[in-house]
Amino acid sequence: MNFEAVTIKDIASELGISPSAVSRALNGSYDISAKTKKLVKECALKHNYQPNRMAQSLKHGFSKSIGIVVPTIDNSFFSQVINGIEGVAYSKGYNVIITQTHERYELEVLNLSHLILRAVDGLLISVTTETQDIGHLKTLNDKGLPIVFFDRICKEINTHKVIADNFTGAYKATSHLINEGFRKIAHITSSDSISITSERLKGYQQALLDNNIAIYDQYIKYCPHGGRDIAEIENALNELLYSPVKPDAIFTASDRITTATLRFLNELGFHVPNDVGLLGFSNNPLSDLLNPSLTSIYQPGYEMGKKATEMLIALIESKRPVFEFETVTLPTQLFIRKSSKVNKDS
Amino acid sequence: MNFEAVTIKDIASELGISPSAVSRALNGSYDISAKTKKLVKECALKHNYQPNRMAQSLKHGFSKSIGIVVPTIDNSFFSQVINGIEGVAYSKGYNVIITQTHERYELEVLNLSHLILRAVDGLLISVTTETQDIGHLKTLNDKGLPIVFFDRICKEINTHKVIADNFTGAYKATSHLINEGFRKIAHITSSDSISITSERLKGYQQALLDNNIAIYDQYIKYCPHGGRDIAEIENALNELLYSPVKPDAIFTASDRITTATLRFLNELGFHVPNDVGLLGFSNNPLSDLLNPSLTSIYQPGYEMGKKATEMLIALIESKRPVFEFETVTLPTQLFIRKSSKVNKDS
DNA sequence: TTGAAAGCGCTAACAG
């Protein structure tokens, strides 16, 4: 409820003119005398008039709002993306509605329907690790809802996408470990159903191949829920660390997996990096403060949110249907710290 | 826009009955035959009918949505609060709209007006470090918008509030440092305009008094923007560390200040805790992984969000005006780690 | 240049 909100009617009756005149005066210069326009604007200002967005939305079918669906906001990468989204959205007069899936498919479906009920004009989404059936997204897209995917994209849906250069990031990561003298490099990654997993896996494998290191399947461990349950990470680590061919370094594919791995290694008494090197995809701003400081691949989260939102608003405001879509790839950055550099003295 | 959404009208004409009959059949059993009810429900299901929330809101003035205003979501404490809020809100059929102020007063005012336009039924807010004039909140509250404050509250506004036991938390923190042998304990805190600052300050001072340690004003440093600009933290630290009466421990009042302080100490070559002990109010889940691991006061963020939302929904759904308000105080917890324990061997 | 009137989708008072 707009508490005792002043409406167009109130202004109209105070000024003794019609509601439609007020509406026109407020909404730009469409057939209205400068005099009434000025009068109306002053009166609106005086009473702190705010148009009722519900009524506006109901009237002309768009809400000037954007729906965001992310796995969780309690993650630096996604927080950074959201900051990027907000920056662009607000500057163009759009609101954002943020929802979290907590990596659950059912919540993705539920959130999506909430957002549609709220009549969002477009959608920015990074799917869950559980998302296999994309019917819900396909339907919306087919009906004409502008959607832009970021980070975890759905190849099958034909629309704009923004991703980090996961292949190159993983390639750089793995190459760096190799250059530091590691040879038995394991990779703990997320669900194999999401796009970033296979892109990063390919980068990892290519780097090994280019350095004449064989790919061992037992060095590749998946966490089907992206580490939502800590147990899946611990299982992967136990299998790796207590195997006869214990790896000498681990490349982890996501923030949650990275920090859980570091904690586990510390607790078990494995020295990082001397016993096991560690390198993660991570946007955590505390990477330099960890023990040991964490070598990581940084993804441009803020830019990703910015770019995705620009593309989405372009779609929303396009006068004619858009059939040509692009996938923007943003560069990643390697930050070298101590977790990947064996200390020769010790 | 609900893309080609089926409306009550569509169902009505398909079934050859009136729109109002459909509405009644859908909204519970208000004067309607079981037969038509069944018919309507089946038809609605078949066409995947979803009521248009904009129209509903416009009609009866409430939107089943809750507005959230926090300084930033890129902060573990607030993320945890939001998780608590969402849990309760969704289970009671409410949506949430999350907005960030980035510690800027102007954004607080702007977000608030956005939320009001979106006709939120109630508000959960933790104010910015810049917020002095609370006219915007007072006006809304006076007009009858249910508001519940959490964490950073406004004493002047008479409504429900949920806070952590900041006094006791700070008291425990300071006492712990004293027990560990520190005597020259500095306190770097946020803006003195927000509630948590003075509560924590009092706890710190009381602990000193109870241990017969004099309170030195030059040991108390404020960051007017809560550390939004890193410079204000660096200035505070420079003044402390290079003063003739350099403190032997620092108690920091917020996550951002804590991590910036740790980084700064590490960079300048001060050993924590041997040169300077450190203890922070922090919900960062990586505290145990920092170098050194961080002794901290943990606040029950999830519970705070949960409790605040329960109180808010009670206000929203109350049949009669509420005049009795309560302030709920949740306990904090001290986690002792290495940053506060001098290593006697080194 | 302005006003009157219709209508977005839904609900609720009032008839029948």
Place this chain on the structure above:
DNA sequence: CTGTTAGCGCTTTCAA
């Protein structure tokens, strides 16, 4: 039990 009607606040033809 069901249909008709009015109206939430706004925009937008159409007529004046």
